[in-house]
Amino acid sequence: MTLSNLLITDIIAAICYISFIAIFVIIGLRMALKYFEHKRIELISVGLAWILVSSTAWDNLYFFIHFVLIGEPPELLFAFLVYTFRIFLPIALFLWIFSVTKLIPMIRKTKIITLLIHFAFVIVALGFYIFALITLFTDILDASTESLFIVVYFSFVTIMGVFFMISILTSGFFIVRNASKSEDPRLKLESKFLLSAFIISSISTIISQIALASSGEGGVYDQYHLAPSIAPIFVLMHIALFISAILFYLGFFLSERVYRFLKKTE
Numbered sequence: 001m002t003l004s005n006l007l008i009t010d011i012i013a014a015i016c017y018i019s020f021i022a023i024f025v026i027i028g029l030r031m032a033l034k035y036f037e038h039k040r041i042e043l044i045s046v047g048l049a050w051i052l053v054s055s056t057a058w059d060n061l062y063f064f065i066h067f068v069l070i071g072e073p074p075e076l077l078f079a080f081l082v083y084t085f086r087i088f089l090p091i092a093l094f095l096w097i098f099s100v101t102k103l104i105p106m107i108r109k110t111k112i113i114t115l116l117i118h119f120a121f122v123i124v125a126l127g128f129y130i131f132a133l134i135t136l137f138t139d140i141l142d143a144s145t146e147s148l149f150i151v152v153y154f155s156f157v158t159i160m161g162v163f164f165m166i167s168i169l170t171s172g173f174f175i176v177r178n179a180s181k182s183e184d185p186r187l188k189l190e191s192k193f194l195l196s197a198f199i200i201s202s203i204s205t206i207i208s209q210i211a212l213a214s215s216g217e218g219g220v221y222d223q224y225h226l227a228p229s230i231a232p233i234f235v236l237m238h239i240a241l242f243i244s245a246i247l248f249y250l251g252f253f254l255s256e257r258v259y260r261f262l263k264k265t266e
Contacts, residue, residue: 016238052092194251
């Protein structure tokens with residue numbers, strides 16, 4: 001297979017993944033570098049969190065590059081990379097929640113309980129990761145049996161996805177609510193961008209997981225070449241994630257020029 005064999009949905013997805021990764025890495029680096037200005041450790045943790053959140057797109061971007069260069073999907077190697085990259089997501093969530101507990105006024109007891117819950121989530125995710133590796137090697141040694149790895153994959157993605165979305169939406173709501181109380185009109189505008197980004201990214205992720213789980217295609221190792229009926233859903237999801245990445249950037253780093261332009265259009 002060659003580049004000419006790729007569908008337009010594949011190319012759109014790849015462009016969106018590249019953009020998503022680039023924007024989130026830039027956000028993370030800019031956040032982390034602010035530590036040298038403000039000397040607050042949570043700026044480093046939130047920066048690392050945003051960089052690691054982009055890991056949700058690393059595996060699919062790798063799949064696309066491998067497919068273009070080699071001409072065929074990397075199957076079991078890609079399955080291994082799925083879990084190698086996905087394990088960064090619960091770590092990113094813990095770093096994000098740690099940062100939120102530092103940034104938002106919170107009762108000490110509530111802060112400790114919140115951190116313990118998310119730390120436990122990281123431990124559970126690591127347990128899933130180890131079990132996934134065991135099932136992957138079992139599938140390799142005994143290819144005649146039904147894949148246990150697929151079952152573990154869907155369980156891992158579903159559990160992690162639901163918990164991640166609940167945590168992100170809840171923490172995002174509190175951040176936006178605090179920012180919206182400010183008398184600074186610029187900060188209020190930034191909070192609107194953040195709220196839109198949190199909602200769009202959450203909805204698009206939930207819809208994509210439902211579509212993948214109900215596709216009946218066994219599309220575990222990649223999200224390309226699915227049934228034609230759900231391919232448009234994934235294209236729209238990729239575009240939505242790209243839009244949410246831009247909104248996140250505007251919410252955190254709204255430039256003076258863009259702010260003045262938006263105020264003029266009101």
